[in-house]
Amino acid sequence: MEKPLTPIGTFKTLLNPFQSTATQKDKVVTAEEAVRMIRDNDTVAFGGFAGVGACEEIAAALERCFLDTGAPRDLTLMFAVATGPGNDSNLGLNHLAHEGLLKRIIGGHWGLAPKIQRLAVENKVVAYNLPQGIISHMYRNIASGKAGIFSDVGLGTFVDPRNGGGKLNERTTREIVRLMDIDGEEYLFYKTFPVNVAVIRGTTADTNGNITMEKEALTLESLSIAMAARNSGGLVIAQVERVAQAGTLNSRQVKIPGILVDGVVVARPENHWQTFGEIYNPSFSGEVAVPMNAIPPMDLTCRKIIARRAAFEIKPNCVVNLGIGVPEGVASVANEEKILDFMTMTAEPGVIGGLPAGGINFGAAVNAAALIDQPYQFDFYNGGGVDVAFLGMAEADREGNVNVSRFGSKLAGAGGFINISQNSKKVVFMGTFTAGGMTYAVEDGRLTIQKEGRFRKFVDHVCHITFSGPYGARSKRKILYITERCVFELGDRGPELTEIAPGIDLEKDILAHMDFMPVVREPLKQMDDRIFFPSRMALKDDLLNISPEDRIIYDPASDTLFANLAGYSVKSIHDVKAVENTISGLISPLGRKVQAIGNYDQFVIDPDLIDPYSAMQQSLQSHYFSRVSRYTTSAFLRMKLGDALEKRGVAPHIFESPEEAHAFLKN
Template sequence: MLNKLVSPRDAAALIHSGDTVTTSGFVGAGVPEALLKALADRFDEESHPRGLTLLFAAGQGDGKERGLNRLAAEGLVSRVIGGHWGLIPKLAARAVKGEIEGYNFPQGVISHLYRDIAAGKPGTISHVGLETFVDPRLGGGRVSSDKPSPDLVELITIAGCERLFYHAMPIHVALLRGSTADEHGNITMEREALILDNLAQAMAARNSGGVVIVQVDQIVAKGSLPARDVIIPGMLVDAVVLAPAELHPQTYATQYNRYYTGRYKEPEGTTAPAPLDLRKVIARRAAFELPVGGVVNLGIGMPEGVAGVAAEEGLLHHLTLTAEPGVIGGQPASGLDFGAAVNTEAIIAQGSQFDFYDGGGLDMACLGMAEVDVTGNVNVSRFGPRLAGAGGFINISQNARHLVFAGSFTASRLDVRVVDGELKIASEGRARKFGPAVEQITFSGKRAQRLGQPVLYVTERCVLRLGPEGIALIEVAPGIDIERDILAHMGFVPHIDDVALMDPRIFIDAPMGLRDDLLTVGMAQRIQFDEARDILFINLAKMNIRTLADMNEIKTRVESVLLPLGRKVDVVVNYDQTQIDDTLTHAWSDMIDDFETRLYKRATRYSTSAFLRRRLGQTLERRRRVTIFDSERAAEAALREAE
């Protein structure tokens, strides 16, 4: 095989007018900056190639000149299909004006579309995007209605269920990035912060009859690279470009950080705590929702601060933080480093991460919010002429088991301060966030209500919850007047019943002790009788039941609640991440037998762990037929069906 090393200019010459081009990158990580510059320079000099279609999953830009902003010259691009547009304002402005065809699809859908194109499929079928602006009934993901554009997504029905079908298209050129290439074109990514969709994009281009061009910062002899380190095999690569350092930063904020590679660990405690300002107040309240032992996604913007709070409170070792480009574990970075992370446990392909997200793998997600309306809809994607795009927001928000939206209560010149443990509003924001209707539906509140998805809206001054009755005000910050500081700045009136005070520790500049709170839950909190529903809820989540004394504590609490009732009641038991010592298997089963004989009318159980459901089923099936469900909603539904 011939040496595949070419100059940036020769690489750009491989792109022809009318081609569909896909590019790698997430914010500033993994962006083939040298290749994008070479393409822009060629067009500037030759006015070719023209009329390109650009396909990308994650946003790639710094909000100014770099990344895909380089491709905004008139005539170079005629159609853009992308996940996040906020960092490429030059292209976004042209799409909003109708100067080019623009589509905004969920980031994870485009990531999966690469694989389906590689596999020769006609497109991607997904539930992601239903009842949002991507749904053909609500616009089909089009950026501008002024420019006639074809339907690229259809509403279909499969097995009686609505789904969206996203059309595939041939990819003629893939502009990708790695760390090291050998002379055969094998590519490794050992100095990159992310793996992204590079392999899927390369396969999609090759199987479409296209070309694959990869930017690297190092060339080695053929046969030098360990096979297990190769991310893009040389058989898929047509050309390799050696990029100068200034066009090959690890992220747009950092030239190189060894800790972002996942090969080294950053010493703990090296990052100073953030000041107690508006952002930290919101992040602190959101952190109260973190599920110990659970898997969490934190979105860009305001939610980024939750990672810092978790680190300060000693919680990072008790949950798994993730980011959509493929980061698992550790502490996600922020700003133009967003997408990278330190002290990761794994860095996987972006498409695989979205497989996990779309299937319901997230125990919790904390995402930003720009507009919220009376039905619980959230908009983060479109504001008049400003196009932010959805990114991975739709994939994540539709599928997380527990959802927290985090953001300031108002926007534009809001000045909020923490004084003596209370919140003081020095200057109110000029823009309302909570109004009668959002401009664009990025998250459907009605869909969440219908599916029973728990949703909170966390701000610096109050917390609201989406329930069956709509949005309800449930908490208010110390120092805040409900009428003056909340209702007067909303476009609708939320349900107001029992409003609690937000935890005072949030507003004191000292550690909150959140780790102890989340790791230690008293038995009185774990076992409670709901009179309204006439159900006993037993929460054994994350408990380690090691001794007979642990069992007796549970038994005593159950009896103290139920015996005074003088009758049997229905019971729902949460076994999520519960550990029962093997030596207690028979004793535990005997105790449950006794409960079901004396105290339980009907009992259902649930756990998100398939392994634990199987193990508990084996433990309890000796004397009875036991079904353990995968969610509280399913367990309660089983009780209703039994009636």
Template sequence: MAPEFLSPEDAVKIIKDDDLLVIEGAGGGLLEAGALIAALAQRYKATQTPKNLTLVHVSGIGDNHELGLNQLALPGLLKRAIGGHWGMAPKMCAFAANEEVEAFNLPQGVLSQLMREIAGGRLGLVTHVGLRTFIDPRVEGGKLNQKAKESEVNLVELININGQERLFYPVFSPNVAFIKGSTADEKGNISFEKEPAYLEALSVAQATKNKGGKVIVQVQRVAQAKSIDPHYVKIPGNLVDIIVVDPGQWQTVDGQYNPGLSGEIRIPISSIPPLELSERKIIARRAAMEVTPGLINIGMGMPDGIANVAAEEGFYDRITFCIEQGIYGGVPAGGVIFGTTYNPEVFIDAPYQFDFFDGGGLDIACLGMAQVDHKGNVNVSKIGKRIIGTGGFVNISQNAKKVVFCGTFMGGGLKVNVNDGSLQIINEGKYQKFVNDVDQITFSGEYAVFSGQQVLYVTERAVFQLTAQGVELIEIAPGIDMHRDILDKLTFNPQISSNLKTMDKCIFKEEPMGLHAD
């Protein structure tokens, strides 16, 4: 049966009170069905229906301002929200912090793989991912606010299989799914030739269809039946119920279409600008020194500067960037369109990417850090009442062979001066990032020690490593006083290496370092 072609306004009328709605997409507009999200928000404002929805989103969806899930932060529209990442939608984060919705956070990879489990009719996902973190039911169970804690809903269970601890994530039943593609033919076959990733779009469509739900796909254009090259079709027409055509849809919030993100063309790497010499570049450079040929994942925020360093130093073609959205090769984009890649080489479905990550396939991961404590625990997901979410962080940090956490030593207003190989603190940050106990455990130092992971914490003025005794100081930047600039700023006493070193002076100079030069 051919799908219906409807306007966004008519398409969202199929959503009923208490439905479970899955919205596919990722930060910066990636695969985001923007016309459908806006139509749902407008319908609720006008009619106060549908009410009490459960919203599931695998990744963060938004532009850090107004778009994406920000539009759905409306009292009464949502009863519960289950997200892999929240921070791209600050209005939704505030909505949850103010107890307007039951707010849950599960690892992005777990939700991605869970879509495949639902599609396959299985009971749930069994995995080690999340153990000893705030996802673990012995800690917080992924519950982000009091409303979630008071609900009877539990999204994760601790189980034991052959003497080994595992987490079990039960499946749920989607009623409606929003997905975005590039082209639909008249039979409903959906291609993704203009998109910068596949994410888990196919699994979401299969899961929703097999649970008796409705799949709505937003596309830019319509083609004659059977005219799309079958190699380009990502979602078969028999999985699609409704198609919405939006000729003006954007590839990302950065622009209507960038062929360098979809792989249509390869853009010159010279167009990726070098970073100015600041604390951000210092951290990116020092982290890049840990990178060897192999597969590397870089996180959002401070670590994404490593891609700029790789381009400037000319070694990007000797490593393979590998990001959780299902992309291999190229140079990851930063900022609001993080999750896309310039000059991608391979697109695969995100659930399979997370399979590889969870199995230990990554050689190194360079990730952000908002807080670090004396045990080596890292928090990136919730600071006080401010909700951010974990994204792919738990899957990646828990399973990469080597993890390099990247961030400034102090937060809020830090200003530094770099002068010919030396670092000076001009204006100290307002708050501590190295604390006695993190607000939320997104990465467990205890689990990392148990697993035998190599873990570093790189800042602009010092480098630490994780040991069985906790955090150990191993390097200090030239020009930095250990007591005044480091130890006196800590609320705990780190181990100090008997082989304490000075960070390489080339990190603190204007010219390229010659990193990984032949």
């Protein structure tokens, strides 16, 4: 039987155990001194994200301490994303994969620490897999003394108690997830528990324990982990690369205040790489911005074909999430097609904007616009902030369920997949049609399957439900399954075949390799020919060729008309009239004037049409607008359009940023 989790307050009566009262202000200790304060049966939470921000010095010291002394024993290890290189190298949380050292593991994504995976798969530890976003939020709730988290995240998946409750093996019997009914709606309740030791990482610490993160690629949930341990009466150990004198750090840069930190460990340089793939990349930490045209395009492989078809689901000004693996290719395609400026890429550990990195650097981003703590990113995700999510697909079944978390002896874990797939406005699952040795050729715009893969991926029932098809279908969101040879869309009866690649035979190449018969929509469309040629697809032209009806909306709640004219090209008088007719059609029925705001970023207008366009704007303002503001980053366009409007007696009110334009309307 499982022992209960360590009760709260274990260390509450202790002074800081790392220092005597005479030297209590100086919190710098060795890694060996730090790990000796971890006790048997402690719950230890480790920060880090896959190959990014590993607390390598402390993990290695904890392993040595256990192998040399046999202590500490029977720890509960907790992580949102396990750090590791993705192989059996003795790096990241692989250091802790010893029987006796660990008795329980509660983790979100396990994929980069195979040795930890095996402890769970071989039934050597009690093991749970919970959604990454739930774990990152759990730290916050532990810190604030809450009993748990109520959430719909995980309903219908393997985390749902009706499907196993996140338990990963026979040794795991205790329920930590409950199904509850609140006002007739189903929710999952994730019970919290004390954190006795937090292991986090930063760049610089002062001798009082204040931590900055100026060279870190991610800030993650480090603050929440530290607060959780502190308010559980536990200890906080921080790994850094350098120490500063107390009182010399910029207070605005301090991410972890010293009142939360008990011990500071200065890592050796080889144990404090920015990621397992980069000693230090200044574009990951925002120190410099690198030219994006230096990134080479992908070769025309199955991965690129899938990424290209997925890129057609991008719309201007959308917020995008990219999963690990095949979905990483969407960023490369977007960069090659010069459309990165028309969307905001994000990744779940807190990256907003820029180009998300791939491989062992996944989670970081080149030239990010902002970097926020992971729990806040999942607040945004859970609330529906992502317009389109591109996620992996290891296998799918007749109900539309998707598995990316477990296959026999391989335990990747759900990571943020459940949060993102359940709450994004549109979801695109991506993966090859079969796996295991498939060979193919792409010639003259046609795809030919030369040898089929050994393993089917469209099966009767997935072995682990990471995404619930029935739950997703009830949401009425657009949910696609994109492969190199065909596209499915989730309907009420499961995946429905909607598109087929040129050169592919429906019976021989698709239906013959599925365990179930999908609905085949008529007419069955052909995937866009451009996907299968090596040249660029000119996707930018498609992205910007949006009708005024789709660009201009009226919001009754704010009584404001929004005109998204970013990238709009005015090449004829017809384009001028189209804008005018759309706006008058929206506002004229109201019988009154409203305020309006226009986005003119990358707006293009023929010089001969500036006068008719400004005349149209004058007419609209006199009939329909009480107040108007406009914005564009182009100083030339602000001057050109502003002069034309002023000649018509119209105050241009053209600003450089949307914030200034919105502020003008509020004044």
